[in-house]
Amino acid sequence: MNNPTEYQADILKALGQPTRLKIVEFLRDGERCVCEIFPAIGEEQSNTSRHLNMLQASGILSRRKDGLKIYYAIKHPEVMAIVDLSRQIMVQEITGKNLLLQAV
Amino acid sequence: MNNPTEYQADILKALGQPTRLKIVEFLRDGERCVCEIFPAIGEEQSNTSRHLNMLQASGILSRRKDGLKIYYAIKHPEVMAIVDLSRQIMVQEITGKNLLLQAV
DNA sequence: TGCTTATATGACTATACAATCATATAGACA
DNA sequence: TGTCTATATGATTGTATAGTCATATAAGCA
Numbered sequence A, B: 001m002n003n004p005t006e007y008q009a010d011i012l013k014a015l016g017q018p019t020r021l022k023i024v025e026f027l028r029d030g031e032r033c034v035c036e037i038f039p040a041i042g043e044e045q046s047n048t049s050r051h052l053n054m055l056q057a058s059g060i061l062s063r064r065k066d067g068l069k070i071y072y073a074i075k076h077p078e079v080m081a082i083v084d085l086s087r088q089i090m091v092q093e094i095t096g097k098n099l100l101l102q103a104v
Numbered sequence C: 001t002g003c004t005t006a007t008a009t010g011a012c013t014a015t016a017c018a019a020t021c022a023t024a025t026a027g028a029c030a
Numbered sequence D: 001t002g003t004c005t006a007t008a009t010g011a012t013t014g015t016a017t018a019g020t021c022a023t024a025t026a027a028g029c030a
Helices: A004-015 A018-029 A034-041 A045-057 A077-103 B004-015 B018-029 B034-041 B045-057 B077-103
Strands: A061-066 A069-074 B061-066 B069-074
Touching: A004 A018, A004 A077, A004 B004, A004 B018, A004 B077, A018 A034, A018 A045, A018 A069, A018 A077, A018 B004, A034 A045, A034 A069, A045 A061, A045 A069, A069 A077, A077 B004, A077 B077, B004 B018, B004 B077, B018 B034, B018 B045, B018 B069, B018 B077, B034 B045, B034 B069, B045 B061, B045 B069, B069 B077
Parallel strands: none
Antiparallel strands: A061 A069, B061 B069
């Protein structure tokens, strides 16, 4: 995080990983504790914990403690907008490639 | 690229790297050849070429050949929207941290 | 106090990535 | 044909990352 470009890249890099993308998608509807998140995405607790920590460190998620449980939530609405836009790009790319395949 | 989530993550990962973010930002105003790009972002030609190749492979950039030169351009308007949103998140994060610092 | 549950972390391994240097390819043109 | 220019690529190196297993921490409760 030495300069703005690196900071900005870190935010996008945090989202650019399948496990973390699954976490963010699962949190779309609101905050959840770790004990709900890791079974939902099918990853180990320790691995999920690391990714959650990274998402929080890069400003994607907020963290709230309640007794034993720790609740994570999407911190900025812009996060879901980015996720949705990247899916749009994916869909357009896949559609384009299928059209190419059909043309063969 | 085995499943949609990985595909989507690859798009975001492609944007989540400082050198590639600089390339995309430089292409905001329109297509440019490699010979314009690498001096503008201050990276070596070979390194720039690799990043351009990756950005094209992940569907971020389009590529056009004209004689000796190869022109790259932003392929989807959603790309710049993502870049702008990620900067908004960064600004909010930095602002929030500065407020915290002032409170100390 | 001791036990249980929820979450985090240390140590490790395998893999991926960015950058560099040298070199290859491919098109333009004399 | 030979030379020049633009771009890509092979080989290599150092570093970062994801995932796993075992263990630590910390809060709640009997």
